[in-house]
Amino acid sequence: MPRLQNGDVVIIVGAGSIGLCTAYHLAKQCSEQALHVTIKVLEVFGEPFAGASSTCTGCLHYGFPEPQSPPLLPLGKYSFDLWASEAGDDSFTMATGYRAQSSYGINLGSGQRLDVLPDWVKSEPNWDVDTNVLGARTATVNPIGLGRWLSERCRSMGVEIEVGTEVVDVRLSANNCVQAVTCVKDDETAITIHCTELLLACGAWTPDVFGKLFPSSSLKLQWTTDAGDWASWKNPCPTTESSTAYVSFANLVGDKLEFAGRNDGTIWACGRRNLTADLPAPGHRQDPDERMISDLVSYAQKWVNLNCDCLGSHDHDIQLVAQGRAFRPATKSGLPIFDEFPSVALTERSSSISRVKGSPSGVFICWGHGSYGLTLGMGSGRVMSQLMLGEEPDIDISEFSLEAYRAAALYR
Numbered sequence: 001m002p003r004l005q006n007g008d009v010v011i012i013v014g015a016g017s018i019g020l021c022t023a024y025h026l027a028k029q030c031s032e033q034a035l036h037v038t039i040k041v042l043e044v045f046g047e048p049f050a051g052a053s054s055t056c057t058g059c060l061h062y063g064f065p066e067p068q069s070p071p072l073l074p075l076g077k078y079s080f081d082l083w084a085s086e087a088g089d090d091s092f093t094m095a096t097g098y099r100a101q102s103s104y105g106i107n108l109g110s111g112q113r114l115d116v117l118p119d120w121v122k123s124e125p126n127w128d129v130d131t132n133v134l135g136a137r138t139a140t141v142n143p144i145g146l147g148r149w150l151s152e153r154c155r156s157m158g159v160e161i162e163v164g165t166e167v168v169d170v171r172l173s174a175n176n177c178v179q180a181v182t183c184v185k186d187d188e189t190a191i192t193i194h195c196t197e198l199l200l201a202c203g204a205w206t207p208d209v210f211g212k213l214f215p216s217s218s219l220k221l222q223w224t225t226d227a228g229d230w231a232s233w234k235n236p237c238p239t240t241e242s243s244t245a246y247v248s249f250a251n252l253v254g255d256k257l258e259f260a261g262r263n264d265g266t267i268w269a270c271g272r273r274n275l276t277a278d279l280p281a282p283g284h285r286q287d288p289d290e291r292m293i294s295d296l297v298s299y300a301q302k303w304v305n306l307n308c309d310c311l312g313s314h315d316h317d318i319q320l321v322a323q324g325r326a327f328r329p330a331t332k333s334g335l336p337i338f339d340e341f342p343s344v345a346l347t348e349r350s351s352s353i354s355r356v357k358g359s360p361s362g363v364f365i366c367w368g369h370g371s372y373g374l375t376l377g378m379g380s381g382r383v384m385s386q387l388m389l390g391e392e393p394d395i396d397i398s399e400f401s402l403e404a405y406r407a408a409a410l411y412r
Helices: 016-032 069-087 090-096 143-156 201-212 290-303 377-388 404-409
Strands: 009-013 038-043 101-108 129-130 158-161 163-170 178-185 190-194 197-200 226-236 245-248 260-261 268-276 320-327 337-342 361-367
Touching: 009 016, 009 190, 009 377, 016 038, 016 143, 038 163, 069 197, 069 245, 069 290, 069 377, 090 143, 143 158, 178 197, 178 361, 178 404, 197 201, 197 377, 201 361, 226 290, 268 320, 337 404, 361 377
Parallel strands: 009 038, 009 197, 038 158, 101 245, 197 361
Antiparallel strands: 101 129, 163 178, 178 190, 226 268, 226 320, 245 260, 260 268, 337 361
């Protein structure tokens, strides 16, 4: 018998990649099992996909660096295959610009494989192109289009997505099982929503939200700052199918530098990580470093093809469209957490999570994907929906449990 029953309500906090992918799979599975469950996604920003999910390169892959590669690889392959399966639907490809085998790394060399680069890159004769920079199987999408597609699919299956809504309190039963959450809307209206399960999937803000909702818990989730300043500009060349591509210049500049062409006529870029920025309050943004944006524009002027001979008119200077700062939900280990909080851990101190593992609370967490929230999103959402239904996950996620994090002493 599924853990969820007819008439139950599930609250998901966060409408980014993880939150919406979980809602998507949960709605699909409930429909397949003829379960009438209400799924509500609550997002503090004014639109879905407003955080790091939309401000990334849009790479789908499973080429992870050491030491994270061994534990992440099964999840990465699983998630990549789920994304690739969705790409069989023309509506997904049209919305996202999904393009397989479109990730490239630039190295100094002798001009090998320059022909595979998109036309918006101004290549140099002493470059070599690495087509396996992110592994043997890759794809690139427009994250904004992906967010719209996910939102539309979720709503078409009855998922309710409420934006401008901050969860500020939670009500527990005498046994520490979730019963309801209190939310405040943009207009300061407070509402209480009764629920059976609660998932925290609010990106970099997840530790703060957990601490606010469960202030007496002994579990203090730790995260490490991983911010990135980004900019996007108009693609000077006409947009074609091959415009969607990821290009890394890291080996040329000695630091992170990534460009990504999108199917909406823009090119997105980010540079070196910011490891000291302060996380703003939920629903608020932070301005990027002007020097970082200036550096990105300088690199664009150098390596974006402003003087190509393609057909049609195009710009001859960088035309900025948007800029900002993204905060990635990074853990100290570089691994995410997928689990249900044991009930005793929500309000009391416990020296062992495993001792109370069998006592469910209905409060779940899916957080800490770092730079891989988009590429791991579909797999993470599928696994979380299985956990929330009381099913055995398709893959082993023991490396991502709260118990594993406790054993690694990653709680303070």
